[in-house]
Amino acid sequence: MTNVVPVPVRRLDPELPLPAYAHPGDAGADLVAAADVELPPGGRALVPTGVAIALPEGYVGLVHPRSGLAARLGVTVLNAPGTVDAGYRGEILVNLINHDREVPAKISRGDRIAQLVVQRVERADFQPVAELPASRRGAGGHGSTGGHAGLVPSPGTTPDGRREGSAAPAGRQSPDRADGRTEEVAG
Numbered sequence: 300m301t302n303v304v305p306v307p308v309r310r311l312d313p314e315l316p317l318p319a320y321a322h323p324g325d326a327g328a329d330l331v332a333a334a335d336v337e338l339p340p341g342g343r344a345l346v347p348t349g350v351a352i353a354l355p356e357g358y359v360g361l362v363h364p365r366s367g368l369a370a371r372l373g374v375t376v377l378n379a380p381g382t383v384d385a386g387y388r389g390e391i392l393v394n395l396i397n398h399d400r401e402v403p404a405k406i407s408r409g410d411r412i413a414q415l416v417v418q419r420v421e422r423a424d425f426q427p428v429a430e431l432p433a434s435r436r437g438a439g440g441h442g443s444t445g446g447h448a449g450l451v452p453s454p455g456t457t458p459d460g461r462r463e464g465s466a467a468p469a470g471r472q473s474p475d476r477a478d479g480r481t482e483e484v485a486g
């Protein structure tokens with residue numbers, strides 16, 4: 300049974316519906332546009348939703364794209380998923396982008412433009428250490444497990460896809476991270 304958490308909502312635009320789940324079992328409650336917006340090809344806009352919420356401490360609201368808008372129009376959430384912090388009391392805004400290269404996307408007031416997924420969050424207590432515990436994966440990432448023809452390392456590239464001898468990503472100076480080597484660990 301899904302846990303239901305009460306969330307106070309302020310209607311900044313009384314004519315618009317509250318965020319709502321379209322079907323039982325849906326993870327995301329739809330957010331609607333509070334304004335008409337036209338997104339030219341490649342264009343983006345911060346679209347108001349007409350609602351402000353007060354999530355309880357220990358929860359986050361994630362602003363996810365709607366797959367229908369993405370598949371049919373090429374429109375998605377630029378910063379997906381947007382993070383609505385428990386302490387945020389302003390209007391929820393949706394940063395929409397039109398990835399279509401030719402066709403403008405018309406968003407009308409009242410259109411469902413994104414979905415808000417409310418989740419519990421844990422806070423980490425970051426503890427500096429000299430060495431991290433070993434793991435099977437080690438430092439391998441960025442396609443190190445293959446699964447696609449384009450992920451097979453070509454000669455002269457490192458396992459994470461960079462040219463051998465090219466600069467490590469910013470902040471990555473440790474040799475075992477810079478060359479993407481993995482460590483075989485028993486167990």
Ligand SMILES: O=c1ccn([C@H]2C[C@H](O)[C@@H](COP(=O)(O)OP(=O)(O)OP(=O)(O)O)O2)c(=O)[nH]1
Pocket residue numbers: 362378380381382383384385387390391392393394
């Ligand atoms: O899609 C989004 C993402 C964020 N927000 C609001 C709620 C969130 O709590 C606040 C700040 O977001 P975030 O922390 O992602 O932004 P930032 O760029 O780090 O700004 P800040 O310095 O204000 O935290 O903006 C939205 O309305 N929509």
